Amino acid sequence: MSYVIHGATGAQGKPVLTKLEAAGKQVVGLARKHGTSDHGTPIVAARYSSVQELTAAYEGADGVFVHLPIGAEEDRVTYAHNIAAALRAAQPRRVVVSTSGVVVDRPSSPLQAPVEAAVPTLIRGLEQAGLSYAVIAPRLFLENLLAPSVLDAVRTDGVLRYPLRADFPVSWSSHLDNADVATALFDRTDITGTIAVGQYPGLTGPDLAEAFTAHLGRTVSYEPSTPEVFGELLAPAIGAAGAAGVVALYQWLATVRDNTITIDNSAQQKLGLKPRTTTEWLEQIGW
Template sequence: MTSTELDVAVLTARGAQSTAIANALTAAGACVRALNRATAALDDPSALAAALEDADVVVYTAPLDYTSAVAEFAVNVAAAAAAAGVTRVVYNTNTRIPDTPTSAIGFESRRDTWQILTAGPIPVTAVEPAIYLENLLAPGVLSSATADGGLVLRYPLPGQVPVSWISLADLGRAVAAACVHGSPGEIIHPGPPAMTGPQLAAAIATALGVPVGFTALDPAVFEQGLGYAIGAGPAAGVASIYHWLTENPDSPVMSPEPGRCPGWLPASTPVAEWAAECLTVSARG
């Protein structure tokens, strides 16, 4: 089956990730149902099943919820997909998940969802992005450092942690490809080659034509600032990932694994190319 033959239901479609996924599927020629809380509430199994009726594939992006409701949502999605006769679920975890359990709810809530979905009768493919390049657009991440136009990149990661930074557009294309080519139980790692913090800063410097230095931000400071934007609970869940990575700087979890980068996976945009297009205005603002 090709993308033009697919009817794809995209859940939580008002978020930035799901919007990028819906856009990529539409560009690939799929028939896309962008479903939001009003049309397919994750806590309403019957409404979900009705919204998914006659869909071939369901794309589920884990919401920024790290409470016990996350497991309920996963159970409901699995049940609704089965009731509607869906042939496949593609699960966007919105983070990489370490192979072994951790203390970070940001990882473990996504692992729990994967286990619940794969325990159901519908085949599931997971797409595990590392960290989004769009995070660099947040206030205070990239800012002026010197009078001669130099910049400093502040991010809550130790400098030596390698990360496969991926854009939302590339996430969308990866999920769209997984809707066509993904296999049951397959875990996909989209994204370009991993970069450390200083390497990321150097790529941005090349794109912008100004010096850029990297500084590791304290995850507690990051969490506090994020809390003002999305609330303390979701911020704690997101920040738990950065706390864990700071405590485990040698972990390769945010790097691609060759066996999880299949040949059908679309090539990702180089970081310097993305930065030249997306960071020029914001970085100098």
């Protein structure tokens, strides 16, 4: 069985690739440049802007893991159409999509993405293509806390600074949790629709700081920062368009009560997979 993994050298795709490699699966990674993984898996270049290149990459695949790159939403919508067209042409046995934090499974929430947005567009394309698919719906990733500006403040000031209110609960998860769910869903073709990934109940900023305190053996407190400052610090790494999207997200989160999953469609309920605690995650990544 062969699997095609988008973003195979990136934060979301690489853990999926690594997990499949460890299981002895035949894997091909997709990225911006040709190369190989640490274990010799081929990485091929396929542009999101080319339906032809994507179709060629998907041909003969048993499973495809997809997530949209950070960027301007107009571009992401175009990529969603292209990916859906390529998947429709190639007809892989199974497709697993990560929303990368875009909310698509809480229609009563103000955070629910509009139907014309990129991720709902991609999901709709899969539905129309009649493919076997499942959608992983995380909220915020713990790896966001590894941004240098965040970790530097933890190291030097003993303060976890993040652009969320101190009383704002989030169903945090890690990219490792996402990979666990994605690889399980490749085999669980009986499960369709959206699977929420994240801690339930949600964790607040002080909860995260408490986990850092326990892990480091010294006190770490929580201090809210602003979306604008956070975006300025991220811009050199992810570009102006990506940073603008991050700022808009956290400005939006400031207007709502929470960013949590519901337990009914969670990986805990559907797959029996519990996300790592923050302390377990810190220990596993060796920080």
